[in-house]
Amino acid sequence: MTLKRAEEPLALGLAGAVLMIAALLPFVFLVVNLVRAPAELSAGLALLGSREPWFAFLRSVASSLVVTIASVVVGAPLGLLLGSTDVRGGKAALILHAFPMFLPPFLLALGWFYLFGRSGLLGGSAQTSDALFSLAGSIAVEALAFAPIVTSLVALALQNVDPSLVEAARVAARPWRVATRILLPLAWPAAALGALVVFALSLSELGVPMFLRVRSYAAAVFARLGAVQYAPGEALVLTLPMVLISVALLVLERRLIGPRSFSVLGLRSAEKSTLPLGKWRPPGTIIAWAAALATLFPFVGLAWRASTGIAALGDWLGSGVRNSLVPAAIAATLLTGIAVVLGRAIALGRPGATALDALTVLAFVTPAAVLGVGLIGVWNRPATQPVYGTLAIIVVGFVARYAVLPTRTFAIAVAHASPHLEESAAVEGAWFLRRLGRIVIPLQARAIAAAWLLAFVFCLRDLETTILFYPAGSAPLTVRIITLEANGPEPVVAALALVHASIVAAALVLGGLGLRRRKAE
Amino acid sequence: MTIPIFVDRLGFRRGARDILSDVSLSIGAAEVMAVLGPSGSGKSTLLRIILGLVAPDRGLVHLDSQLASADGRILRPPEERGLAVVFQDLALWPHLTVRGNLAFGLAAKHLPADDQDERIARMLQRVSLHGKQDRYPADLSGGERQRVAIARALVLEPRALLLDEPLSNLDVALKRELSSLLKEILPERRVTTVYVTHDLRETMRLADRFAVLEAGRVSQVGSLDDLLVRPATAFVRTLREDAGQA
Numbered sequence: 001m002t003l004k005r006a007e008e009p010l011a012l013g014l015a016g017a018v019l020m021i022a023a024l025l026p027f028v029f030l031v032v033n034l035v036r037a038p039a040e041l042s043a044g045l046a047l048l049g050s051r052e053p054w055f056a057f058l059r060s061v062a063s064s065l066v067v068t069i070a071s072v073v074v075g076a077p078l079g080l081l082l083g084s085t086d087v088r089g090g091k092a093a094l095i096l097h098a099f100p101m102f103l104p105p106f107l108l109a110l111g112w113f114y115l116f117g118r119s120g121l122l123g124g125s126a127q128t129s130d131a132l133f134s135l136a137g138s139i140a141v142e143a144l145a146f147a148p149i150v151t152s153l154v155a156l157a158l159q160n161v162d163p164s165l166v167e168a169a170r171v172a173a174r175p176w177r178v179a180t181r182i183l184l185p186l187a188w189p190a191a192a193l194g195a196l197v198v199f200a201l202s203l204s205e206l207g208v209p210m211f212l213r214v215r216s217y218a219a220a221v222f223a224r225l226g227a228v229q230y231a232p233g234e235a236l237v238l239t240l241p242m243v244l245i246s247v248a249l250l251v252l253e254r255r256l257i258g259p260r261s262f263s264v265l266g267l268r269s270a271e272k273s274t275l276p277l278g279k280w281r282p283p284g285t286i287i288a289w290a291a292a293l294a295t296l297f298p299f300v301g302l303a304w305r306a307s308t309g310i311a312a313l314g315d316w317l318g319s320g321v322r323n324s325l326v327p328a329a330i331a332a333t334l335l336t337g338i339a340v341v342l343g344r345a346i347a348l349g350r351p352g353a354t355a356l357d358a359l360t361v362l363a364f365v366t367p368a369a370v371l372g373v374g375l376i377g378v379w380n381r382p383a384t385q386p387v388y389g390t391l392a393i394i395v396v397g398f399v400a401r402y403a404v405l406p407t408r409t410f411a412i413a414v415a416h417a418s419p420h421l422e423e424s425a426a427v428e429g430a431w432f433l434r435r436l437g438r439i440v441i442p443l444q445a446r447a448i449a450a451a452w453l454l455a456f457v458f459c460l461r462d463l464e465t466t467i468l469f470y471p472a473g474s475a476p477l478t479v480r481i482i483t484l485e486a487n488g489p490e491p492v493v494a495a496l497a498l499v500h501a502s503i504v505a506a507a508l509v510l511g512g513l514g515l516r517r518r519k520a521e
Numbered sequence: 522m523t524i525p526i527f528v529d530r531l532g533f534r535r536g537a538r539d540i541l542s543d544v545s546l547s548i549g550a551a552e553v554m555a556v557l558g559p560s561g562s563g564k565s566t567l568l569r570i571i572l573g574l575v576a577p578d579r580g581l582v583h584l585d586s587q588l589a590s591a592d593g594r595i596l597r598p599p600e601e602r603g604l605a606v607v608f609q610d611l612a613l614w615p616h617l618t619v620r621g622n623l624a625f626g627l628a629a630k631h632l633p634a635d636d637q638d639e640r641i642a643r644m645l646q647r648v649s650l651h652g653k654q655d656r657y658p659a660d661l662s663g664g665e666r667q668r669v670a671i672a673r674a675l676v677l678e679p680r681a682l683l684l685d686e687p688l689s690n691l692d693v694a695l696k697r698e699l700s701s702l703l704k705e706i707l708p709e710r711r712v713t714t715v716y717v718t719h720d721l722r723e724t725m726r727l728a729d730r731f732a733v734l735e736a737g738r739v740s741q742v743g744s745l746d747d748l749l750v751r752p753a754t755a756f757v758r759t760l761r762e763d764a765g766q767a
Contacts, residue, residue: 164612167574170599171606172626172677181625185616273574278598 007432008350015341016356018334023363023400026374030243033236033377044237053220057241060217063139064202070143071150071198074291076184076191078147079154081288084166084183085175085275088285094155097292098148102457102504104478105145106207107497110485111298112141113211114305114494121304138214142202144295149201150194157190158183163273175275183275189256196253200365203245206464207482217242218464221369225376225468236377239370246366253361299501302494309491313499316484316492320477321503327391327476328459331398335406335455336448338399343410343451344440348419357411360404371400372468380469391474394466398459405458406451413447414440446515453511460504477503523713524585524603524680525550526571532579533566533737540566541737544580548681548730553707553714555724557760558734564717567734568683571715572606573599585680600629605679609686611670613658619645619669620654626677644676648702664695668702675706681713688723696723703727721748721760733757 034041047053081087082094100108116123116132123129131137161183169178209216217238224235277284342360345353363371375397379388387393421443425435441448463478470479481496526548533541541563548554558564569575571582573595582590584604589597605626613622620641627637645651648668658666667687674682687703688696704727707714716724724731731748733741733756741753752758 162610162612164608164610165614167569167572167599168606168608168612168673169614169625170574171572171602171604172600173629174598174600177629182614186614188616276598 004431011341011432011436012345012350012352012356015338016352018338018399019342019356019359019403022396023359023371023403025378026371026400027243027362027366029374029377030236030239030370037233040233041237044234044240047234048237048240053217053238054241056215056220057217059135059215060203061245063135063216064199066139067142067146067202068195068199070139071147072191072195074143074147075150075194076154076187078288078291079151079187079191080158080179080183081284082151082292083155083158084161084179084273085277085284086281087277087288088281090288093288093292094152097295098152099505099508100145100295100298101148101152102461102508103145103501104207104461104463105142105205106211106463106482106485107302107500108145108295108298109138109141109208109211110481110494110497111301112137114301114490115298116301121301133212133214135214138209138212141208141212142205145208146198146201148295149197150191153190153194153197154187157187161186161273166273166275170273170275175277178275192256193253196249196365200246200249200367203242204368204464206368206467207478210482211485218367218369221367221373222468225373235369235373239367239373242367242370246362246370249365250358250362253365254358299498302497302501305491305494306498307491309489309493309495312489312492313495316488316496317499318475318480320475320480320496321499323391323394323470323474323480324460324476324478324500324503327394327398328456331395331402331459332406332452332456334395334399335403336410336452338403339406339410339451339455340436340441340444340448342403343407343412344414344436346407346411347414357404357407360407363400364402364404368401368464369468372397372465375400376469388469389471391471393469393471394474394476397465397469398455398462401462401465402455402458406455409451409454410444410447413444413450417443449511449515453507453515456511457504457507460500460507522680523551523711525552525583526681526713526715527583527586528567528571528580529583530580531567531570531577531582533563533570533575534578539737541570541577544734544737544739546732546739546742548713548715550585550713551711552730553716553724553728555721555728555731556715556717556734557719557721557724557731559719559756562734563737564719564734565685568606568685568715568717572604572683573597573602603680604683605674605677605681606683606685607670607674607687609689611658611666611687613666613669613673615658618655618657619650619661622658622669622673623654623676626673630677640676644672647706648672663691664698667691667695667699671699671702671706675710675712679712681715682707682710684714684716684718686718687716689718689720700727721764725764733760 082090112132113120115121116128118129165182165186166178169182204218206218206222209219221235221238224231224238342353342356346357379393379396387396422435422439425439430438463482466476467479470476475483477496477500481493481500484496485493528544528546531541531544544567556564556567570577570590573589576590576593576595578593580592581588584602589602617625623641623644624637627640641654645654648671650665650668650672653661653665658669661669688699691699700723707727716728718724725745730742730744732739735754735756741748741757748757749761752761
């Protein structure tokens with residue numbers, strides 16, 4: 001009986017322990033190492049005393065802010081258009097537009113390069129190439145890659161708005177006023193959440209600035225972990241300003257967005273109220289589809305360049321696909337298990353759950369370079385080589401960085417379900433594990449599948465975490481593509497990028513079909 | 522100005538199910554018509570068709586003898602019909618204050634700011650909410666929210682008011698309070714009213730006439746006496762019994 005009573009705290013404790021080992025230890029390492037190594041600390045602080053790192057840091061923060069603003073300016077109206085109006089094919093346009101957010105942005109940068117680079121399909125001039133290989137080019141590529149995050153969150157939020165709020169407004173005002181005064185303000189928590197995610201991802205972004213030869217702070221940290229400029233102590237100190245940013249983002253999320261995200265996002269298939277555009281429907285449809293297709297435009301470049309590289313794919317793929325799929329699948333499964341226990345605890349306000357939720361948010365908004373330095377410090381020891389020297393370290397990295405995604409997905413699903421379902425089972429004498437197995441999991445199977453899929457595709461898209469510590473000879477596909485980009489044949493790099501995009505598309509299509517089937521059931 | 526509403530042979534289908542079949546009703550100017558029916562009888566759909574939020578598959582909606590919807594088409598969009606609505610869940614916009622909720626429709630009519638302020642102040646006074654114009658819906662009690670919803674509808678001086686089960690989620694005391702308010706305010710405004718509910722007791726002392734909808738069809742239309750003395754169906758008899766217990 002006592003053990004049964006302890007089932008729930010034990011399960012939450014286990015999920016918490018895994019999270020703390022994966023996500024909290026790296027932060028503890030960073031702090032402890034700085035305190036225990038005063039020489040490194042003072043050398044690093046001297047480095048931070050110079051102008052150069054601060055200039056790079058402020059430049060990265062500023063460019064991430066511009067990316068965020070551009071993503072919101074494009075994504076929020078587009079989310080409104082695709083999420084709550086009667087534009088033709090809005091759902092299909094939203095799916096196509098959203099696809100690039102599940103890919104590493106540097107794949108899109110590659111596509112833009114094959115379109116507008118010196119030997120590109122549409123470029124060929126120094127002007128287009130120079131524009132691409134600049135800070136402005138990097139910002140534009142990132143904004144186009146990240147805007148779908150804001151679009152999708154806003155569209156999802158608007159689909160969950162109570163239809164009577166819209167109908168009460170429609171009785172009194174024209175659709176434009178309803179959109180700007182009612183719908184957009186109601187969607188602001190989603191837009192704000194999107195802005196926060198975009199800012200965090202942009203500040204972490206390594207691939208795009210590296211490929212477009214734009215200096216970024218994350219790349220400066222990464223460079224000090226590589227062979228040429230190897231200086232792990234400096235890398236450690238350089239992460240300090242980024243930690244401050246992470247904490248600021250965490251506070252922002254807690255104060256402004258956290259609780260609201262539960263009312264914003266959900267898997268509810270509520271009755272939807274569509275805003276009729278009337279005579280503006282044709283131009284609205286054109287704008288929506290143009291914006292949706294613009295984010296897919298880089299695939300034209302990739303496909304064009306890959307046309308001569310597909311035949312040689314077999315020689316270059318190596319074990320990249322396996323190295324991507326295996327850790328992503330294992331991590332997604334582990335993360336989903338954590339999400340079921342922790343997400344439910346967050347939704348039901350169990351003690352300790354809020355702190356663990358904050359930890360998952362912190363690990364996600366923290367630039368990957370910071371987390372990576374911490375993970376290397378924790379796991380790169382003789383005793384832990386079975387983890388650090390194998391694909392297991394990639395799994396640990398994924399668990400640390402992406403726990404928030406499936407956890408929040410599941411928490412929102414539980415928050416939207418009636419608490420009485422589980423309470424009735426408890427009254428009938430079912431203990432935690434039985435309730436979980438017989439009530440929560442079967443009822444939330446769709447949310448669990450969605451959580452797994454989200455975790456899986458985000459693990460697949462990862463570059464900036466794994467590039468810091470992937471085991472020798474076990475490079476995932478994203479890492480393989482960016483390393484080959486420097487000295488490999490372009491057609492093969494483009495073909496590999498298409499392989500990656502196809503794997504993600506296949507996962508999303510299969511997952512989407514599975515989720516639709518479950519909904520129908 | 523208050524107007525008559527006339528719906529003629531309305532039909533509305535969703536999938537294989539007829540939500541409304543051949544529904545015809547005539548509501549006179551300034552008349553209060555209660556539309557009664559069990560859950561799923563099509564009451565709210567009828568209301569949404571009159572509002573212009575959905576088009577009827579078949580049939581006509583006339584507002585003040587002007588054709589507003591006809592056979593699958595909305596000829597006058599909702600915002601041009603001059604109607605107002607109070608939904609069951611009130612649908613108060615959570616990001617707007619009480620004043621903001623009342624001003625939304627007035628601003629859409631391009632009313633000068635002074636006129637808006639005056640109308641809002643008068644209406645808030647009328648529903649005993651003066652001094653609460655800067656509160657958000659979340660900061661109000663259930664009864665206050667209900668009164669804001671009624672004030673938001675009436676401040677527009679609508680040609681007709683549509684109420685969709687406005688009291689169904691309230692406790693007995695609140696129901697009584699709001700029912701009294703409606704009883705005072707509707708005759709005072711002389712506004713055509715369609716009051717949709719499943720509970721005859723809510724509308725017994727409020728409505729001039731009653732229409733009963735069952736499975737998407739009108740089963741009886743008449744005065745309270747007609748319903749109580751000559752119930753046409755078993756459902757109307759149930760209504761009578763419930764009303765008798767009140």
